[in-house]
Amino acid sequence: MGKVIRQGTLADVAAITALTRLAYAKWVPLVGREPLPMQADYSVAITRHRFDLMFVGSDLVGLIETLLRPDDLLIENVAVAPDFQRRGLGRTLMHTPKRWRPKLGGCVSGSTQTHASNGICVSMHL
Numbered sequence: 001m002g003k004v005i006r007q008g009t010l011a012d013v014a015a016i017t018a019l020t021r022l023a024y025a026k027w028v029p030l031v032g033r034e035p036l037p038m039q040a041d042y043s044v045a046i047t048r049h050r051f052d053l054m055f056v057g058s059d060l061v062g063l064i065e066t067l068l069r070p071d072d073l074l075i076e077n078v079a080v081a082p083d084f085q086r087r088g089l090g091r092t093l094m095h096t097p098k099r100w101r102p103k104l105g106g107c108v109s110g111s112t113q114t115h116a117s118n119g120i121c122v123s124m125h126l
Contacts, residue, residue: 006053015060016053016063051064052096062078063078
């Protein structure tokens with residue numbers, strides 16, 4: 001079944017919250033607390049950040065949360081459902097902003113932060 005990516009809306013908040021909690025749950029034992037994306041209030045974040053959501057059929061399987069700042073585009077969060085991880089969906093989501101980059105005006109760079117123990121994410125940025 002094909003993948004569809006669309007921009008998130010307020011109607012997606014419950015699904016965004018559920019997916020993010022599911023995707024980050026494996027990190028709780030490693031870092032000793034819930035990662036910040038698990039603690040976020042997505043009913044507020046959806047009004048301040050852009051969310052691009054990836055669906056397979058009617059299932060939300062991934063998302064990228066971004067924030068356009070004066071000098072760059074912050075990648076705040078990339079989350080992929082555990083059953084869909086290690087299939088390149090996170091990498092696909094990381095390239096999503098390129099589709100709408102012309103609307104960003106003078107933005108020419110992006111940034112993100114990750115925990116050093118997240119080797120998969122670290123390797124994507126090196």
